[in-house]
Amino acid sequence: MLQRPAAGQAQEPSAPEGATAGRISRRTIVRGAAWSVPVIATAAAMPLAAASAGAPTLKFVNGPYTVGGCSNLTGVTLAATTNGTTPAASTTVSVVLPSGLTWADGFTGPRSFTTDPNGKVVLPAIKATPNAASVPTMGASMTGANATAPVAVTAQVGAKIYDVVSAGNPPATGIPLGSVAVGHGTFLNPDGSLVYFNTVAGKAMPLATNVTSGTTVLIGSTQSYSTYVSGGVAMVQDVATGTTITAAGVPNGSTAVGHATFLAANGDLYYFNSATNASVLVASGVSSAKVSLFAGTQPVLTFVAGGVARAYNATTGNYVTATGVPAGTTAVGHSTYLAPDGLLYYYRAATNTTTVVSSGVSSATTALYGGTDPYVTYVTTGIPAVYSVTNGTYQTATGVPANSVVVGHATYLAPDGRLVYYNAGANAPIVLDTGVTSAVVHLYGGTDPIATYTHNLVC
Template structure:
């Protein structure tokens, strides 16, 4: 830090008298007079500069007295105060001050344009509440002006959390703190951020846990119904990770640039489908020419791959190593869930491996998936001719999802994303919908413990 030299700190001018022992009084020597004149010159110069300093003091000033400022999305910035003077010291009373808000801020009534205010007798203006946009994190500048002066103040706007977790059974709905807006829900408690980082949100600890960076695809499932296990591709390399322990294993044998399509399962660019067995640290080439694939966990632990290879619908049990061909399912379908296929003509098929037969669940289907409720009971969630519905394969019973908006999209077990952004869970037991949230942009659903639907989702906030 720089310090001004005070008068006391200045060294006294050296004269002949100060440099020699004192003597009796006598005539002042010529040398003494010369040294004294030399010291007096700076004093005269400083005096001459005084009128210039006085001129600068006379200019009007305007400043934000309590900045810089910060505000959270949807929050109000209150008591922003400006002070105006006529000359740097005297208050500029009854003076008009114009204030301009940057992008991301608005006046409380929603107006975003400039507004003018009049200073009080003390030359001050206290602005009314200013509201921040909910969905933008930014560092901006708020400006103000009056005749002869301008002022600016930095404002940091922090976006609201754009991700949440919803436990349908407990109705717990914690925000996933640390997940930025623009992220996408890709698995249980897991989000792929815009910068390519894959993050898991631990609801117990209330914090986000980074899993990997430079991720192109990924997901997280619940092994045994409770253990979070992530599968992803980072920097082109296929990996699996036990979220609880942090142990990460490179999926040996899986080609670089593959896509994660389910638990420990990857689809290579050439259409080869691989399952990685972490116990043996080896990969199994399940099939070639694969166009779509889904993975479910039978009994919570046995990976079952449902896929279409060369146009043929098939399934593979990774635990037993056994294959089945889904007889009766037409060629060219798309795997959409456990043993479930959607044909191009809108027919939805479920293949019963026990009987070796396929059943048509519905027609006119636009989206669908199948989860294993309780680990073994296939439960189909679908939309047919715009109408949301559910089907229990075990019981053979159908139900229209009453109250769920038409033309919604299936995002998971008994869960739909409506065209207006509402995320809706259908409670079949009560024959009633449950709106989980609004403004939702992405969502996935997993069954914790096999029966408790947990929705992981992102949304845009509305103040």
């Protein structure tokens, strides 16, 4: 064992090679110095060796990703490494698309790709389908690594307004898929928000949130006026001015059934007079009710109370019982009732008489054309038809598909999703759109049919 000289003691000089034991030869010192260098180098290299043993990585590198409904998302790029830094060239990467996204060529299954020398893959175009969720998630994998990336699907135009006279058909942008048309220009969204689409401004206008029922009608045939229940509270709103009034006296949890009219859970029917800020209890034991605006301004409530068909003019306060209409019918439109056996009745208050419009009726409604002329739209034994109460004339809706459902004045929703308006004057159908899921029709100016509807996207 080598001994260090004591403090203050001089070290002996090295002895020449071949000297006595106890002295270290020059060759031994040189040999020891040579061995010491690799030991130091190895210690310094150890962190580098640890880094080279890192795990493989896979990432979507150019997000976030956004695509419009029925549009293509391009340029999605994945980057792969062998250890977190070194590009994984010529590596197989598998990509899986969620429901709602497909490859642009229509293929829906997983696809495999090979990375380039930089460890990257640029995916071919990806398409958002009509049923895409708002944020579907893509997935990718390779040996030792996985990656995911959300895709925000926007601009899902699933709602439109159709003006039959002008043939204008603007998309109601800002209305999400899954919404339901509930009134003139008005949609109830899946999240409970009620939205009015202003065709002049070309934008959606929020009316209320937490809405359970609602509708919008045309006062004076031109002014949009909404009736709805928000958070259980009955409300009315002038859409043009934004003026909103709580319908005082209407019980919480009621259902909006027409202009300023609400049906309570216990069967009480209320009309709210915004001019006096008071509600009128119209009847109790009500099972169905519809509201029309005579001359564009006078609310007429057609309803069935205790099984009896009745009507009420909110302007005059007058009631009538629909003589000749059997018990147990359902109110389906202005002074119009549908019996369980399929007989459709129209009650003429002026003469206190009832007309059987047709038998075998599956759906029907009555609108006031021009504000005063009752016009019945119905389907009898699967055949769409129309009836002018004033003229007493019947007409088969030629060209409208059989077994359609009435959704408004002269307008039918066919089993295949086509929305069809029947032009009685020309005796011809007009197909407004396809893939339609809900629709309502109002007469702007009393004569111009405006269809508010939702539809599935067709790419």
